[in-house]
Amino acid sequence: MTFIAFVGSVFSPYYAWAGGPNADRADPENHCALNLALYGDAGKRWTMTERGRRWMRRSRDEFVIGPSRLHWDGESLLVEFDEIGVPIPRRVKGRVRVWPKALCRFVTSLDSGGRHRWGPIAPCSRIEVELDSPRVRWSGHAYLDSNEGDEPIDRPFHEWDWSRATMADGSTAVIYDVRQKRDGDRVIAERFLLDGSTESFEAPPRQPLPTTLWRIGRTMRTEPGVPAVVEQTLEDTPFYARSMVRSGLLGEVVTSVHETMLLPRVITLPVRLMLPWRMPRRG
Template structure:
C-alpha cells in the first residue's frame, strides 16, 4: 500500500491548465489530492481525486482533504480515508496509523539548482492498516518521506529511478538516481538508521531492467554478484512505473520498492488528456 498527500499536485493537468506551463499563477491549495494505491489478494485499488480549496483544511498537525485526513498526535500519524477509485469506481475506506521508530531531519536537493528537495520524515516505521473496504488488516514496516519544489517537476529533470529497501537490521536504504536536463547525473545513496541518523554509501553500478509495456526503460543499482530482477510490476503508466525488485545492496540480498519517472512524458498533450480518467476533480 502507498499513499501520497499532495498540496499542488505535480501531475495534475488541472494545476497546469490553471497557471499555464509553469503553474505560477495557480494556488497550490486549490489542487490537493490523497493518492491511495492498494495491491494484494484483496484486489487492486487506485484513488486520486483532486479537490479544490473549499475541501481543504490545514494546520500544523492536521491536513483534511475532503472525506480524508492526516493527523499527527505527537507519537504517530493517523490517516483516515473514504475515497472512490478511478476509472473503476471502487470504494477505499479505512485507516492507517504509522508509528515512527525515530524522526529524521535529513534533507537534500535533487537538482543542481536546489529548487527540488527530498527528505525522509520517518524512514523506519511500523504501520497498522485497518480497511473496511476492501475488508483487510495487517501490520508491517512503513516508510514516510517528503518532496517539495519551487518550479514544475519537468523543468530540471529528464528521468529518475528511486528505490527503497529494508535491511536485515531494520534500517532503510534509499537510492535516488537522477538524470537532469542540464548538468550531470545526481546519485543520492543514504542509509537511515533506527535512531534517525543517516549514513551515506557508495551506490553500486547501474543495471538495465526489462522495459514496461509503456516502453519505460527502468534501471536499478545493484551489486554485480546479485543481478536485479523484477518480481512484480505494480504500476505501468505512460510516464511512471512502480515495481518490486530483488537486488544486492550493502552486502545483502534485498527486496526493494522501485519507481521510475520519465518527466518529459508528463507534459505531453496525450498524457494530460488521459490523466483526468485516473484523477477526477471536485472543485
C-alpha cells in the same frame, strides 16, 4: 500499500492548465489530493481525486482533503480516508497509523539548483492498516518521506529511478538516481538507522531492467554478481512505473520498492488528456 498527500498535485493536468504559460502562479492549495494505491489478494485499488481549496484545511498537525485527513498526534500519523477508486468506482475506506521508530531531519536537493528537495520524515516505521472496504487488516514495515519544489517538476529533470529497501537490521536504504536535463546525473545513496541518524554509502553500478509495457526504460543499482530482477510491476503508466525489484545492496540480497519517472512524458498533450481518467477533480 502507498499513500501520497499532495498540496499542489505535481502530475495534475488541472494544476498545469490553471497557471497557463505561467505555471508557477497557480495556487497549489486549489489542487490537493490523497493518492491511495492498494495491492494484494483483496484486489488492486487506486484513488486520486483532486479537490479544490474549499475542500481543503490544514494546520501544523492536520491536513484535511474532503472526506479524508492526516493527523499527527505527537507520536504517530493517523490517516483516515473514504474515497472512491478509479477507473472502476469502488469504495476505499479505512484508517492507517504510522508509528515512527525515530524522526529524521535529513533533507537534500534533488536538482543542482536546489529548487526540488527530498527528506525522509520517518524512514524506519511500523504501520497498522485497518480497512473497511476492502475488508482487510495487516501490519508491517513502513516508510514516510516528503518532497517539495519551487517550480514544475518537469523543468530540471529528464528521469529518475528511486528505490527503497528494508535491511536485515531494520534500517532503510534509499537510492535516488537522477538524470537532469542540463547538469548531469545526481546520485543520492543514504542509509537511515533506527535512531534517526543517517549514513551515506556508495551506490553500486546501474543495471538495465526490462522495459515496461509503456516502453519506459528502468534501471536498478545492484552489486556486481547479484543480478537485479523485477519480481512484480505494480504500476505501469505512460510516465511512471512502480515495481518490486530484487537486487544486491550493502552486502545483502534485498527486495526494494522501485519507481521510475520519465518527466518529458508528463507534459505531453495525450498524457494530460488521459490523466483525468485516473485523477478526477471536484472543484
